Amino acid sequence: MMSTVLSAKNRSGEQGLRPKQLRRQGNIPAVVYGSKVDSTPVYISSADFAKTIKEVGRNGIISLDIDGAKQDVIMTDYQRDTINNEILHADFLAIDKSSKVNVDVNVVLVGEAAGVKDGGVLQQPLFTVSITSTxxxxxxxxxxxxxxxxxxxxxxxxDLNTEGKYEINHEEDEVVVSILPPKVEEEIDTGEQQDGGAPDNEEGRETEPSDASEKEE
Structure with missing residues (x-):
């Protein structure tokens, strides 16, 4: 994955810059944490952040420039305003590119299943998988x-292809997707519905270093 630079400013010593004020000024409050760094509150430009995520992707490595000091990070979590869809807060994990981290990655289905064309019902019980990877x-x-x-x-x-680049932290027989026969659809319609639907945050993933201590705000 490519790395790109995103400028940030330390907000530890800033007086009067509360999160709401920062957001009104077009910034996003954030925190940088990790097993080998002190938890640091920062803020970043909303416009620069959007541009960076578009460039490197949701799971990309970012070179965070905090007042001139660069640190490789990945975004582990974020909070989004459900009304206007704006990012309210972001969490960044400081990383060493050679060290492995635990990551939740989205599972995306591709193609139209032949069984669905025959009247079957597609069920996807696993929307994300935990992996360990550099x-x-x-x-x-x-x-x-x-x-x-x-x-x-x-x-x-x-059946998931890792290409040998990462380890999946699930039992091999855990079901990712299945096609139920049409009669099951009738049971679902009568109220015997299995839990399903999309995850609360399709874009998000929880990430943590394999041996990192808990982050602090």
Whole structure:
């Protein structure tokens, strides 16, 4: 993954710059944390942040320039305003490119399943998977081709392709996606519905260093 520079300013000593004020000025309050760095409150330009994420991707490595001192980071979490969709706060994990981290990555289904065309019902119980990887090998998402999936067939974690670049922290027989027969759809319609739907935050992922201490605001 490519790394790009994002400027940030330390807000530890700033007086009167509360989060609401920062946001009104077009900035995003954030925190940088990690096992080998002190937790540091910072703020970044909303416009620069949007440009950076568009350039390197949601899981990309960012060179965060905090008042002239650069630190490689990845964004681990963020808070978004549900009304205007603006980013309210971001968390950045300071990383060493050679050290492994634990990451939750989205699972994206590709293609139209043959079983669905035959009247089956697609169920996806696993929307994200936890992986362990060096930062440069973190995929933006895991794509699963369901084109040939028939009724009563399933794809499990064992079917996910890691390309040898990362380890998936799930049991191999955990179901990722399945095609239920049409009669199950009738049961669902009568109220016997299984839990499903999309995750609360499709873009987000929780990330933590393998041996990092908890971050502090």
């Amino acid at each position: 930062p440069e090998n973190i995929p933006s998402a895991l794509e699963v081709d369901v084109t040939n999936l028939q009724v009563n067939e399933t794809l499990t974690v064992a």
